[in-house]
Amino acid sequence: MPPRSARQLAALFTAVLALTVSCAIVRGPNTTAPNLGLTVPDGFQVSIYASGFQKPRLMALAPNGDVFVSDEKSGEVSVLLDRDGNGVLDSSQVYAQGLNIPHGVTFHGGFLYVATTDAVLRYPYQPGDVTARAAPEKLVDLPANGKHYSRTVVFGPDDRMYVSAGSTCNACEESDPKRAAVWVYDADGKNGRPYATGLRNAVGLEWSGETLYATANGRDLAGNDVPPEAFYIVKDGQNYGWPYCYPLSAGTKQVWDKDFGRKDQTYCDAAQPALATTTAHAAPLGLAFYTGQAFPQPYRGQMFVALHGSWNREPKSGYRVITIDPKTGATADFLSGFQSGLTTTARPVDLQVTPDGALLLSDDGNGLIYRIAYAGAR
Template identity: 45%
Template sequence: MAPRFMALGPDGLVFVADRALDQVLALPDRDGDGQADEVIIVARGLYVPTSLAFRNGELYVGETAGVTRLTLHPRHRHAKEETPVITDLPPVGRHYTRTVLFGPDGRLYVSIGSSCNVCRESDPHRAAVWVYPPDGGSGEPFTVGLRNAVGLAVNPWTQTIWATNNGRDFMGDDRPPDTVYELAAGADAGWPRCHAGTIPDPDFGRQPDACQGVLQPVLTLPAHVAPLGLAFYPRDASGPAAFPADMQGDLFIALHGSWNRSTLVGYKVVRVPLDDSGRPEGPPEDFAIGFLQPDGRVLGRPVGLLVLPDGSMLVSDDRAGFIYRISRE
């Protein structure tokens, strides 16, 4: 199993996309002990499913070439109907995950990564977040110039969509930084000509105005840490497993970890303190570590984050094949 992003069903049931076996799973915890009692196969035979989102009790699955809506059996949780919603996403390429999210406006947002490390794309879907009517149909670019925006989440205090973005490779160990963006309609984050708002690309950004007018990130992270899932922890969490008060209202980010850096970085979950308006007010701090051992052994790679009603947080790991539960207990 390679668990990627997770979603909470209307009745509190946890669902997860399993990229390795092309399936969606449900993980009931009937006795409330913080461990799944069984693994239910909701749907199988999907095309590299990596993300999930619920709307009106139906489950939307982000797959490499599109988005599928699953109508679930009310008792058995199996998908009794699968309906293609979006069918024209690029089916191959360097970045093949697709992240789905329903925004505050009720529309369906889908992130599509670039086909390459750095290049000029011919398919306008690439390196962008697109927006669609909730049941599919004709979409349009929402924010472009994002090399690989994997994580999407709604900031509950600004009611805007934030996205993690993985920067280009082969500019050295420390450039360009990975980033988090607050998406905006019609904005351009600059890729491939500009990185992280201020760094011209050595191949595609030789013009003097390469970074002029590009969307600026709300947060920069060390190069190559590969930020994926992000979650805004609620400010009023009061469940038995709720995090301490000084962690509530903050942003948590899963760093999948580097692959082409001389010294490995990432491989952890970090916490970003936010101010009362929901903006970063301090640098990222380590929250969950141990995926990367001091001797360089990699035990896991965190991917998705999900805050549960009891205040605990789930962290998926697509290398070790686990989902961890972190609580105050």
């Protein structure tokens, strides 16, 4: 093994230090404090909506308004019922179980689609179903596990299926073209092809109108502040830089990753720029565009993003929800208070707008789903 540089040794020390504390720092929210002790804009209220999950991840709204959520640790997909629409959970029902790290969930054409670590499955679905009415049909084989093992599936306005899979590594050249990429398929899983490449781990994937947006987790061990986490408009046939490049700011050319040391700046000049960026290692995961009418006008149409939080940065970053203006790329804090020094009280994952205009937030550190509602400014 070649000798390590001082920068590499410092990064390795930071990583080891983080690993020694990261397994023990998540503590449950303070339920006795207003808004669970969290900071939100004036007029918003936060409450615990559902509990008892092992590792809840992505959510999807069913055609009848039920909310489906994946639990990758239990291997289940559950449905959250609020059939009277009063903003209080009626019950939670396991819809499907025995799945291999289920993650992405979405509805299309009379089916519930579930992306597991090694496949895209679909279940026949009729509005109101709370348990699967048949065994799932496997549509697509996906590369399993790896450093980034979660998979996301969404449908576009073209009725085609878009699937993202993360990389096996921090920075490497992948042998499987489905890694670190978004692929597009017909709704039945046929005619698959690469749609976008160079996305290290695009956990958040969402269409707004005719435009596809993605969150991206940047590489580790390049420093406390490099690279910033990035958010992209995902275009057909385009490359987004990883592992050779990374963005330093929104709207500018990406820079060559000298530590990785392959390709060159010319290659990076052709990579797609970021729409927006935020603090390095904040780990942006799920996103949702606010399509409801209950929040004040400035929040309508905004992109809400869950920052899962850093494992290898001191001071820590993330552990909050931010908004991004899709027109300008401007970012702003929306929900914070999950972090105090080395202690964190949640790991935000995904957001989902409900029929009554509230916003649900999953937390895989505590096995909770929060409800964020607007009650009016004081």
